[in-house]
Amino acid sequence: MLFLIIFTLLINVLALVNLTIDEQFSETETALKLLQSQYQVNQTVRNAAFYFQPFQVDQDKYLTVELTFLFPYDGDVDLEFSITKNKDDNTSSDIDIFYDLNAQYLRKQYQIIQINPFTFDKNDKFYIDVKIKETNFKDYLYLLKITKTSNKICPNYCGNSLLGQCDTENGICSCFSEYVDLDCSKKASQLTMKEPLQNIKIQKQEYFYFQRDQLNSNITLNFGLMNSQYETSGVEIFIMYENFELGVPCEQFSNYNFSLKNKSSHSEVIDLAPLIFDENLQRYQRLLITISAQYSALIYLQASISTSESNFDIDSSLIIVYVLVSIAIVLLLTWIIVIVIRYRRSSRVQNVGYNVSHPQNNNNRRNLSSLTANLVDHYMPKLKYFQILEFPDFQDLDIQETCSVCLLEYQKQAICRFTPCHHIFHADCLEQWIMKHENCPLCRTALDYKTLKELLNQNNLTAFKQHLQKEKLKKNNIVIQSHLFSNAQTELRMIHNQAENP
Structure with missing residues (x-):
């Protein structure tokens, strides 16, 4: 293992080429061709120019040029580092010039420019310009490195992987905390x-x-x-x-x-x-x-x-509280209404059952009323609910499905009564009601003895008139049919006579 490390260091040392960019170099006004991958450059003049040319096999690789300054230090490197494609033949455009603006503005000790694959061919030349902008500068000493890789290189390898983690697919450093x-x-x-x-x-x-x-x-x-x-x-x-x-x-x-x-x-x-x-x-x-x-x-x-967001949070919290309280109140009121309705229904059913089982109480109440059980049965007889619905008078009416006295739904076989005002109730419910009030529980039409008698006579008279109208209409239809039959016979005779005497 130690031998491998020493061997690697020797290779790196031997591969490093020293370059001095001084006044003598500036007088030539030519760019220095770079044949190696690593150089140590000592630049003593303001402008330095280099160029390199990729091979055909490098077209699918990333071309990366890195400058690592040994002097001056981070924050004091005041220069412009750029790469231009084919600058010598004047065919380059703005998209062919590459900068590391981040490093330039921050005057960083490490600067990097990467060129994407398949954006060049073997005849292209890339010119590297290092222009020092500092007025009173001393020698600039830096390492210049050119690499060709299949994956994108993360800047400075994320501090040699000590300060962050490199995403090689995108060439982005995921910096560690701080x-x-x-x-x-x-x-x-x-x-x-x-x-x-x-x-x-x-x-x-x-x-x-x-x-x-x-x-x-x-x-x-x-x-x-x-x-x-x-x-x-x-x-x-x-x-x-x-x-x-x-x-x-x-x-x-x-x-x-x-x-x-x-x-x-x-x-x-x-x-x-x-x-x-x-x-x-x-x-x-x-x-x-x-x-x-x-x-x-x-x-x-x-x-x-921020104040606006804080107010919004407070307002939204209050709105949520208001909504929840409102829902709770509605549910509570609904529960109370349901309890009251159930209590009323049960009370009325119990009262009806009590009255049926205690006829002496009913007799006492009837003594106060002008109606008797026989009169109620005479004017409003007991019938089954489905029989009442079959009456012609109820065919076109909107019939209620619950008894308005006990609030219970009608069963098909339920014993009911109907009033002259065409309202249906349970038989016992209506009997108990009219013994107290002598009116219709629904529309308040009077249902005392006198009114019931008048309504019955009126209904009978109406029925008699309707019967007379039907009989008269029937006779008119017979007369019309007789006339039509007579006219038809006359026409047949005329046709027969014409046929015999042509």
Whole structure:
């Protein structure tokens, strides 16, 4: 095992080629062709140009160019790193120029550009330009590495797999907790709603993140200085939704930005809807925060549910309570009504049964009424329910299916009575009722002896008139039929005479 490690180190050392880009190189004004895969470059002039040419077998591979700076250090690398396809023959367009904007804006020590497979052929040339923008710079020392792989390379291998986990299919680093940026190189503090971050010292730049959960759709972020140095601190705050093209927010790209110049605090409502659930990372995307200061400053950060969302939660909770209470009240009232109806039904049935079993009480009540049992049977005889329904007078009427006195449904064989006003009741129920009230329980038509007698005579007279009308109509039909028969005989005779005397 030790031998294998030593052998690998020797191969790497032997494969590393040293290049010096100085004034003598600048005078040639030509790009240096790269034949090896790794170089250590010492650049002492502002511009350096290289190029390499892939082979035909490389067309289905990712071409990756990495710069790892040994000097200057992270945050001080002020240059522009780009790759242009076929720059020498002037056939390149904007889509043929590739940048690492994330590393350029953050002045990162590690920079990477990747070119997708099947976007080039063996005749294409790729030109690498390293342009130092720093005014008073010293030598730039960096490693230049060119690799050709079947899978996409994660930036800086996610800190050599110490700071995150690489998704080789997409070339994306899933950073471990407390690390952010495309290559997980920035250490960040987590901001939660449980407790604020206080007395945070900002020397140059510090990074923070807020991990969204499923419940919150927006939050309010509060920032402030712990002292009164807001006039000289130069604190600036940049906020960005996590994405995998731009690592952390900065002056050049952010979704929210503001400063604490001339004020000691600031509040901002942040919409969390753009932070979607990432299936590859198995978590919601994060809200990234960068705070920079020209001079050292102490700050605090606090995250809370926004007022509008809090009010909405309160309102929705109250609505739910109101709905549940209303449903409970309706159910309680329904239960009370059902109990009352059942009690009334049972009471009436018991009263009817009591009256039937105690005829002496009925006799006492009848003494107070103008009706007797014989009169009730005479004017409103007992019949079975189905027999009453067969009467012609009830064919076109809307017949009730329950007795209005005891509120029980009629059975087909139930013994009932019907009133002259054409209402049906149980026989005993109607008898008990009219002994007290002498009227119809449903329409209140008087049912005393005198009224019953008049109604009966009126019904008989009406029936007699209807009988006379039917007899008269019958006679008219006989006369009409006789005339028709006579006319038919006359026509037959005329036809017969015409046939004999043509």
